[in-house]
Each structure stands twice: as structure tokens, then as C-alpha cells.
Amino acid sequence: MDGNTTFPGDHSHINATCSRDNVLKTVVLPLVYSLLFLVGVTLNAVAMWVFFRIPSNSHFIIYLKNIVVADVIMTFTFPFKVLSDSNMASTGLRVFVCRVSSVLFYLTMYISILFFGLISIDRCRKTLTPFRGTNSARLARRKILSGSIWTALLVLCLPNVILTNKNPTSHYFKCSDLKTPAGLNWHEVVNYICQVIFWGNLATVTVCYTLISRELYKSYTRTKAHQHRDGDNAQGPRRMTHSAKRKMNPKVFLVMVVFFVCFVPFHFARVPYTMSQTRVNRFDCQLKLKLYQLKESMLFLSSLNSVLDPLLYFFLCKSFRTKLFKSLRLPLGTCSRLTGRSSADTDSNATM
Template structure:
């Protein structure tokens, strides 16, 4: 896996990272939009008292990975603009570039857990009840972070070598032999993570879509809800594929240029530009995740509604003669309705 915003060519005379400035414009927009969305999500989750659900556990961990990416992007932008001092370039190669990939693969795994949990909510299987508990979600979150850090942190910890200062430098040039070997191993481990997570996303969303397709003969509001949910799940699946599949399609041949298996300078330059273009798509998930928070987390959606609609509608609950009226909020009604659906075996699908 590449742990830099730059690349190395097959020989010292091949420069492949001299066209990075146009990319910084897009990275700056992604950084600003992602920062606003992540801060808004953080505010909503902090103010929420109803976070005891598996879905919210995975979404909060997804938010943590988004913040790691947000912290790392300014260093990448500075290096790609060629305004970073030498020490900052070294810091980027050892720390901030690795944080980008820690965030990337943590996000991919947690998106897979979100898709799987959504399917389990719909099936309401009693045999799978244990893995829908909050304790299990927290345990799996710890396992995910431990796995990703085990794969990535050695790229930070393995000592680098001193090289003469120059304008265009590649992170591979800093690596010693051990670092290059771990670099190659990391790429294959991350590819395995991506393939397994993608299988979980596609299978889970496929089963959900099949379930929704079975509701096409329903009538009235139920059929409309199923149609809307089908569109939402299809869009989410398509967004996942667009963000992550192109990058992983060019990763392996690109890594071969770093390890000098591919020695053609022209091929190396084309693969580098393909890698940077597809990495930009992968980083774009930072802007899309807040949309997932809105659709998947009732507490997040409720806080946003309260923020932009200060005067919440209230409903008068049914009461017997002589009993005082009780004000019930929209959120409480929605929670009660969802509980009733679980009891009757009907699950409302919002995504």
C-alpha cells in the first residue's frame, strides 16, 4: 500500500509526482465539507442520550475514522502543493499519510458492519440476537481498530533512512529494506480486508433488496416505503462501489511500480495518476458519511430536526375521561411505532 501522497518511479530519473497541484483543489473541498459534516455529526451524537444501539456504535466508530482522515488531509494538501518544509514531508510520510489509510480501511470495515446490522434488523432472527447486542458491537469495534492498527502502525514505526533534501521526494525513498517488505505485505492485507468487507456489503444489501422486492405487491403506504427504501439502499451500494472499487482496481499494479517490478517510466506515471484519481474518489466518502448518519441514526436525525425546527410539533395522547393531557413528542411516537413493528414482526426500513 502506498503511504504517501507521492510516488516512486522505477528509477531515479523518473518523476511521477509533478502533477499533483490540481488534485489539491478537490482535496480542499473534501476537507472543508467533511469537517463541517463530521462536526455536525459529533454534536448530534454528543447531545443524544439514545446511543445504545449496535447501529449507533458502528456509526460513532465510523465518525472517529472520519476525524482521523480530516486531521491528515491538510498535511497531504501542503505536500502536494510543494509548500511543505522538509521535516513536514518526513512527518507526512511517517504519520499523516498512514492515518489516511487507517481511516480508509476502518471506514470500509465499519460500513460493512452497518450493512450487516441493517440486514439483521430486518430479518429479526432470534438465533442472531446475540450479535445484535451493544456489547458485541463494542467488542467488534475494538477488534477492528486493533486489526487496522496492527497492519498500519509498522509503517510509522519502522526506521527510515536519511536522504538529501529535494523538492519532489517520494515516501518509498525514505524506506529501508524492511520497510519496503512490510509495505508490500500491507498492500495485500488491505486488499483482503477490502474484498471481505465488500462481500459483506453486497451480500447484506442484496438480501435486503430481495426482501424489499417481496413487498412490491403490497398496497398503499407500505409499498411506497418499500420502494423508497429500495432506492436508498441501491444508492448507498452504488456510492460504496464508486468510492472504493476503482482505487483497489489499480492498487496492485501501482505497487509493482514502487517495488520496481514494473520499470517503464511512462507506465509508472500513468499508474500514479490513476492511483491519485481513484484515491480521491475513496477519500470522497468523507463527504458522504454524514448522509448515512442522517438516514441510519434516529438520534442524529432527531437532533438535526430539533436544531432547525425549534418549535417541535406535539401530539395529544389518547386519554380516559378525567385524566390530564400528556404531550408526546414526534421522536417518542416514532420509537413507540418501531417497537410495535418489532413485536408484530414488521420492520420499517428507512434505508
């Protein structure tokens, strides 16, 4: 969706101080993305190996499986970005990055954002109505919803591939140079649609975790009041204090933390950068360069999502931990000691 590929070479038509071929683009980012690729491939391979041995018997598991697939696809776009940004790729490979690889990167990012929103709704529902169960019809609807999300975003992104069909005319080009006039217009439209997707899901995550926080606080105060009433019981206070701490376990908010760390900074930087690419006469060279560097730095935070997600699976999904430890023939007691038993756990048998 966003194009950032450039070719070294003939810079005579631009101010040399505005060239994107600086240390950040050609050295720093390729190094950190290389490391991210190695870690991401390892963690997501384990996550996929475990998750697809777990039946899809809860909404939470269905959503997480979709995120695993999105993260795997995103991770495999990193090598193309490394080769392109470090100026080690051929002309054909850089064109491929513009037409396909970058589109897949952003496609999977917004799929993850949508499923983060759905997970937040699911966790909120389980907090507010913990005894509501599920059935095969509800699970089928969630699977249809998941397929619809993938289909809708693929249809939205496909014109970005089709309309990025111009051939480079020199050794120096940006991805936007390969887009037709219709492609530039569609690129801008898609970016604003993606902004709506993001801000809508940001609002969803914020509201859901506000409700979760309020419910957990009410539970905490009820527990403390019960503890006070049972104060004459020597064992009661210790038992209830432990319960109160468990209900306020910070693991509950890991989804929100990852969402804010990975996705919020990039979206503050994305709109002005997109405008600088599609409304070329309104931005001078230096401003374009600064917006590009800001966008790329924030984009790396979004890429971290592919590495942080497997940690979420481990800490928040009891089924994932259990299957992982059984597969590795490790004692389940080790799993409990690493994560603790808390209301943050979510799987087919646990509400929160």
C-alpha cells in the same frame, strides 16, 4: 500505507517527462482536497456534536459513531496532503506525511470499510428478522468488536510508521525511498491484507443487499397481492400503493451506493500501483507515472467518503435527524418532509 510524496528540485536522475510534479498533483488535487477539508470539517463536526449526544442503544448507532471518529481523523490529514502535493511543505513536514499522515489516512479508510460491512450485516439482519431486539450484552459485544477493529488495524499499520525511518538523501524523494527493505516488504504485505479486507467487505455488502432486495421485493409483491384482493375497497388501493412504494424506497441502498462509489474504483487501481512502488525494476518510468495518476484520482473518490457519510447519517438514522432538529430548534415536521418516512430509517426504535 501508500506513499506518494515527492520533492521538487533535482530531477537529473529521472526523465523529466516522468516527474510527478504536474498540474494534477500540484494544482488540481490540492484545490479539491482543500475544498473537501472545509466541507468535511463542517459536516463531521456537526455529526460528532449530534452523535455523541445520542446513547449507544443500537448496533447501528455504535457502528456510525466509529465511522464518525474515522472520518474526523481522515479529514484532518487533508491539509498535510495539500501542502505536500502542492510543494509548499518543508522537508520535515513531507517526511511527516510519509511516516504518519498517510498511514492515518489509510487506517481510517479501512476502518470505515469494515464498519460499512458491519452496517450492511446489521441492516440485512433487521430486514430478515425485524422483530429481533437487542440487549446490553449484545451492545457490549459490539463495543468490544469495535475496539478490537481499531486495535488490530493500529497494530497492522504501526510497522509502516516505524520502518519508514530513512532520511531523505536529496530534494527529490518518494515515500517509498524512506522505507527500509523490511519496510518495503511490510508495505506490500499490508496492502495485500487491505485488499483482502476490502474484497471481503465488498462480498459482504453485495450479499447483504442482494438479500435485502429480495426481501423487499417479496414484501412489495405481497402488498400488491393484498391490494388486488382489496380492490373493491376504494381507499385500499391508494393506501397499499403508498405502502408498496415506501417499502421500495431507494434510500435503503444508499450505504451500498456510497461503498461502491468511494471504495471500489480505488481498489482496482491500488494493486498495480503498489507493485510499481515495491518492485521497482519491473516497471518503467512512464508506466509508474500513469499508475500513480490513476491511483491518486481514485483516491480522491475514497476521500469523498468523509463528506458523504454525514449525509448517510441524516437520511438513514432517525435518531440522528431527531436530535439534530431538536438541537437546532427546528420543527420535526420539516425533518419528515425532507426525508420522508420509509423503511430505510434505522435507529434503536426502527428496524429498517
